[in-house]
Amino acid sequence: MANKKVNKKDIAKLLNQWRQQFTVLAPSKENGVAQMAEWDGKDTSFLDWYRNTVIPPKASFLPPMEEMFRFQKDKEGYHIELPPTNEHKQLIFGIRPCDARAMTILDMTFEEAYQDPYYLSRRKNAVLVGLGCTNPCESCFCTSMGVSPTESTNVDLMLTDIGDQFLIEVVTDKGKELIAKASGLKEATKDDEAKAKETKETSYNKITRKLDTEGIVDKLQASFDDEGFWEQTAAKCISCGICTLLCPTCYCFDINDELVRGEGTRFRSWDSCGFPVYTKMPMENPRLEKWRRVRQKVCHKFEFYPMTFNVIACTGCGRCIRLCPVNWDITQVLESVPVKTGVRK
Amino acid sequence: MEQKLRQEAKALLEQGKVDWIIGFEPGSLKFTTTPLITKDKNDADRLVINPFIVNNLADFLPEIKGRVGIVAKGCDSRSIVSLIQDNKVVREDVVILAVPCPGIIDLSKVERLVGKDRDELDDVTREGDKVIIKVNGKKKEFPVTEVLFDHCLACELPTPQEYDILLGEPRPPAPNLEVSGKDIENLKGLTPEQRWEFWGNELSRCIRCYACRNVCPACYCQRCFVEETEPQWVMPVPRWQDNLLFQIVRNIHVAGRCTDCGECERVCPVNIPLRSLTREMYDMVDELFHFKAGMDKEALPLMTHYEQEEAEDFFR
Ligand code: SF4
Ligand code: SF4
Ligand code: SF4
Ligand code: SF4
Ligand code: SF4
Numbered sequence: 028m029a030n031k032k033v034n035k036k037d038i039a040k041l042l043n044q045w046r047q048q049f050t051v052l053a054p055s056k057e058n059g060v061a062q063m064a065e066w067d068g069k070d071t072s073f074l075d076w077y078r079n080t081v082i083p084p085k086a087s088f089l090p091p092m093e094e095m096f097r098f099q100k101d102k103e104g105y106h107i108e109l110p111p112t113n114e115h116k117q118l119i120f121g122i123r124p125c126d127a128r129a130m131t132i133l134d135m136t137f138e139e140a141y142q143d144p145y146y147l148s149r150r151k152n153a154v155l156v157g158l159g160c161t162n163p164c165e166s167c168f169c170t171s172m173g174v175s176p177t178e179s180t181n182v183d184l185m186l187t188d189i190g191d192q193f194l195i196e197v198v199t200d201k202g203k204e205l206i207a208k209a210s211g212l213k214e215a216t217k218d219d220e221a222k223a224k225e226t227k228e229t230s231y232n233k234i235t236r237k238l239d240t241e242g243i244v245d246k247l248q249a250s251f252d253d254e255g256f257w258e259q260t261a262a263k264c265i266s267c268g269i270c271t272l273l274c275p276t277c278y279c280f281d282i283n284d285e286l287v288r289g290e291g292t293r294f295r296s297w298d299s300c301g302f303p304v305y306t307k308m309p310m311e312n313p314r315l316e317k318w319r320r321v322r323q324k325v326c327h328k329f330e331f332y333p334m335t336f337n338v339i340a341c342t343g344c345g346r347c348i349r350l351c352p353v354n355w356d357i358t359q360v361l362e363s364v365p366v367k368t369g370v371r372k
Numbered sequence: 373m374e375q376k377l378r379q380e381a382k383a384l385l386e387q388g389k390v391d392w393i394i395g396f397e398p399g400s401l402k403f404t405t406t407p408l409i410t411k412d413k414n415d416a417d418r419l420v421i422n423p424f425i426v427n428n429l430a431d432f433l434p435e436i437k438g439r440v441g442i443v444a445k446g447c448d449s450r451s452i453v454s455l456i457q458d459n460k461v462v463r464e465d466v467v468i469l470a471v472p473c474p475g476i477i478d479l480s481k482v483e484r485l486v487g488k489d490r491d492e493l494d495d496v497t498r499e500g501d502k503v504i505i506k507v508n509g510k511k512k513e514f515p516v517t518e519v520l521f522d523h524c525l526a527c528e529l530p531t532p533q534e535y536d537i538l539l540g541e542p543r544p545p546a547p548n549l550e551v552s553g554k555d556i557e558n559l560k561g562l563t564p565e566q567r568w569e570f571w572g573n574e575l576s577r578c579i580r581c582y583a584c585r586n587v588c589p590a591c592y593c594q595r596c597f598v599e600e601t602e603p604q605w606v607m608p609v610p611r612w613q614d615n616l617l618f619q620i621v622r623n624i625h626v627a628g629r630c631t632d633c634g635e636c637e638r639v640c641p642v643n644i645p646l647r648s649l650t651r652e653m654y655d656m657v658d659e660l661f662h663f664k665a666g667m668d669k670e671a672l673p674l675m676t677h678y679e680q681e682e683a684e685d686f687f688r
Contacts, residue, residue, distance in 0.1 A: 060577055060642040078489065081641060082579075091579050092609040165401055165491035263407040265431065268581035269641050283608055296609040297579065304599045317435075352587050352639035353427060354399040354406035 028203055030215040030223075031195040033186075037211060038071050038193075042120060044209050049118035049154065052087060054080055063087055063119055077121060078162055079344065083275035084119055084126045085133060088149045091272075092296040095145065095282070100289045115149040118205075121158040125169045125342040127181035129275030130155065135336045136278055145295075154201050157182035158193075160230055166345030168236040168358055174342050176234060177227040189222040238358040240329070240339060247330040249367035254318065260360050261321035263353045264301075270347035270355070271299035271324060276340045300324055325360060373540045374421050377443065377469060380537050382416040384441045390467055391438030394429045395419045402491055403479055407432065419443070421539070423477045423498050428633040430455060430589040439465045445473035447523070449532030450631035450666025451589035457666070457673045458629070460592055470535035472543040475516065475524035477503065478638075482519050486512060517551060522647060523634030525552035534669060556648050571616060577642040578615035580608065584636035584646055585622060590629035590665075597621060619646065623653045628674025630654055631665045 033041055042051050046068065054073040055064035062082035097108045122130075134150065137143040159177030160167075169176055179185030183202035186193040194215050197206055206212065215223075250256055271277045281298035284291055300323045303315065314320045332340035341357070348356050377395065384390045397408040397418040405425050408418060409432060421443070429442055430451035444452060449468060455461040477498065479490045486493070486507055494506035496519075503516045517525060526549055531542040559567060582598075585591045597605050598618050605621070607614045623630075632654050637647040657663050663674045 058577060059574070059644075092611065162492075164489070262409040263432075265583070265586040267583035267586045267639070268579070269583050269639075272579050272581050273641060281608060285607055294607070294609045299581075302582070349401065350641045352583050352635075354401065354404050356400040356406075359400055 028197040028206065030197065030220065031206060031212040032189070032192045032215045032219055033195060033212055034192050035074060036191075038074065039069055040211060041209055042066055042071075043068060045118050045120075045205065048208070049116045051118045051120055053120045063122075066120065073121065077158075078160070078164055079123050079126070079167075079346075081273065081346070081350065083129065083273060083344070083346065084122050085129060085275050085278075087117055087119060088130070088133070088146055088153070089137075089278060089280070089297075092294055093145060095293040095295055098291040098293070100286070100291065113148075115152050117149065117153045118156060119153060120156045122155050122182060123160060123344070124157060124176055124178045124181070125167070125172075125174050125344040126275045127155055127157050128174050128342045129344070131181045132276045132332075132336075132338060132340050132342070133278055135338070139336070154184075154205060155182040156205070157185040159185065159187045159226065161188050161226065163230065163233050164345055164349060166236065166348040167234055167343060168238050168345060169343035170231060170234045171236070171238040171240065171358075172339060172341055172343035175227065176230045187223040188226050189219055192219070194219050194223040236343075236345070236358060238343070238361055240361070243329050243339070243361065243364075244333050246364045246366060247326055250364050251322070251326070253365060253367075256363075256365055257318040257322045260325075260363070261318040264317060264321055264355050265352060266301050266303060266317055266320065267352060268297075268299040268301055269350050269352065270357075271301050272297045273346050273350060275342065275344055275346070276328070300327065325357070329361065373471070374419065376539050377421060377471075378416045378419050380469060380539075381419055381441055382413045384467055385411070385413040385416065389439070390441040392436055392440045393419075393442075394432055394436070394440055395443035395469070396421070396425045396427070396429075399424075402493070403477075403496055409436070421471055423474070423496075424479075425471070426476055426635075426638060428587070428589055428635045431587055431635075433466065433589070434460045434592050439467070441467040441469055443469045443471060444532050444535070445471050445476075446527060446529040446532055447473075447631050447633040448589075449534055450529060451633060452666070453534050453669045454629045454631060454666035454673075455589060455592070456669045457671065458592075463669065467537065468532060468535040470532035470538045472531040472538070472540045473524075473527070474498070474530070474543060475520040475527065477519050478521040478524075480643075481521075485514060485518060517548060521634050521638070522552045522555070523632045523651070525549075526632060526651070528664070529667070533667070553651070555645060556652055559648055572612050574644050575615040575619065576612040578610055578612070578618075578644060579642060580610045580615065580618075581641060583639040583641065584619075584644075587635045587639045588626065588630075589633070590626040590631075591622065593625075597625075619649060623649050626650070627653050628657050628661070628663055629665050 045051055051066040052063040053066040054077040061080045063084050094110055099106045137146040163176055177187055179196045179198045183199045184205055185196040185198055197203055279298045279300055280295045282295050284293050301320050314323055328340040381393045393410055395408050396405040398420055399406040403424050407427055428448045428451055430448050433455055456463050483489055486505055488507055497504050501516050503514050503519050505512045526547050528545050530545055606617045630650050632651055634647055640646055
């Protein structure tokens with residue numbers, strides 16, 4: 028399908044059409060922190076302030092906490108009640124390319140490695156409408172992670188800023204359906220295409236933070252037992268959960284039961300390998316020392332994930348850098364991994 | 373000040389007076405610094421002192437083995453003293469490199485003031501009582517009180533009292549409680565029901581990253597009550613009720629040890645105004661027990677001792 032375009036001032040109209048069928052989520056600061064939240068039907072001021080959200084869009088698929096089921100206990104035993112089936116027809120408007128790629132990375136765990144019904148029920152019914160970056164953050168390094176700040180690979184529709192309008196690329200069948208349901212869109216002209224190309228180039232060149240990932244798996248393997256390096260790397264980390272809980276590709280969760288007078292709920296909630304009590308429930312945490320936990324975080328993303336799925340589990344969104352209480356910078360850490368010969372097997 | 377710090381730090385390591393230096397070096401983003409924790413005397417040249425040395429480095433002391441030379445602003449020095457009072461740190465094992473502190477710049481306030489994110493600013497510099505913010509090549513000037521952290525505006529001890537090496541001219545305290553306590557006063561003006569609603573809303577954002585706890589020098593428990601499972605005091609899921617309970621209990625646990633360093637509020641990734649709780653607790657401790665944390669290393673810790681006149685009537 029040929030590309031379309033929409034006036035920026037008509038975005039509300041467009042979203043309202045989609046709102047007939049979907050729960051539309053868009054960037055919002057309403058609740059005190061930037062995140063994807065249910066759109067109110069009128070406010071498009073995010074088009075002015077939005078760079079990226081603090082809470083990654085993964086929260087719409089793997090929420091910070093959710094009820095897995097409820098249960099009752101009586102003389103006969105346990106009775107289980109599943110949560111009401113919800114179609115979760117979410118349309119995420121304005122997802123950034125880095126975060127859209129993160130969703131593809133999460134699919135590898137929740138769909139390929141095993142089938143997670145909670146995640147997949149949301150994911151299957153969702154559509155992603157991407158919005159290319161024109162004003163990336165200082166901490167962004169997507170271009171080093173194989174993501175361009177305006178690319179359309181992991182979304183259904185992709186919008187690119189061309190002045191008073193957005194160019195719309197139709198990427199998937201789901202995207203085609205969305206377009207079919209929308210009125211008031213115009214065909215993109217050659218001129219629009221040229222402008223979009225220019226925006227894309229300019230945005231790409233605005234990313235100044237770079238990370239060289241050449242041979243990173245081998246380097247990390249060779250340095251796995253270098254306790255001195257990891258201790259030094261971990262020294263200033265305070266073992267909080269910011270860089271993992273708010274990373275768009277991190278997916279660890281914890282499961283807890285709450286039982287009150289025979290009525291119970293099983294919850295799952297975000298967890299982090301950075302916490303000293305991680306995996307405390309089934310066993311002791313094998314990574315008691317801080318440096319082992321920091322090593323786990325780095326290696327999971329840059330060594331184990333590539334070995335399992337052939338992709339690095341980092342998209343360069345930069346959240347872990349800009350939100351870290353001590354400015355622990357993943358790009359600096361990876362650049363400082365010692366180059367060693369004699370790969371550990 | 374910076375030159376003197378570098379020389380002193382280098383000398384301390386060279387002469388074997390300390391095993392470690394903990395200070396600040398330039399961070400990887402604009403207007404940031406990052407903790408430098410090192411044994412290497414050559415690293416001393418990277419040490420900096422500037423209006424962005426946000427972290428309370430006392431947080432690292434309990435976990436570091438050996439003698440430590442540590443850079444401390446006023447509030448940080450109080451946290452060190454508090455740790456000494458609690459027997460978490462041995463006085464002889466620390467060399468306090470004291471920074472007379474003119475206040476730290478709160479970049480969130482700067483962002484609100486000029487309507488730009490921090491990485492979009494060309495420059496932020498302090499000149500005496502003024503701060504000069506350069507955006508899009510244009511300079512804007514503001515009174516520095518508009519951009520300092522609230523806890524800096526309330527600072528009672530800008531220059532450490534307990535120190536080994538003083539790095540500059542001592543600065544007298546000049547607290548501006550009216551400005552620094554505005555948010556808390558506003559909250560006090562609400563009805564209890566309104567306050568309950570306010571905190572319910574704020575705490576509903578909490579993601580239980582525990583950054584507020586882990587960054588806090590007063591929170592040094594090996595096993596925090598939130599992580600106890602037998603019995604389970606609070607659910608580890610981020611429900612607002614559990615989040616509120618976590619903060620309330622945390623506040624009670626740091627009462628008498630919280631020095632109002634402001635770190636918990638600064639690091640919260642979802643902007644929960646935690647200082648409105650911690651500072652209120654700080655003032656209550658002062659009012660009820662005439663106790664200010666970390667002011668006197670000989671004083672007995674608030675929660676471990678008891679005086680006759682503290683007793684409630686029903687207690688006597
Ligand atoms: S956010 Fe920073 S301090 Fe917190 S765990 Fe990550 S690296 Fe450590
Ligand atoms: S590791 Fe950091 S930069 Fe990479 S995806 Fe996660 S939060 Fe983003
Ligand atoms: S990392 Fe890239 S894609 Fe993500 S917000 Fe920054 S510029 Fe945009
Ligand atoms: S509770 Fe907050 S303000 Fe008080 S000492 Fe801890 S980090 Fe500092
Ligand atoms: S720092 Fe904020 S989000 Fe994290 S646990 Fe504390 S209150 Fe919750």
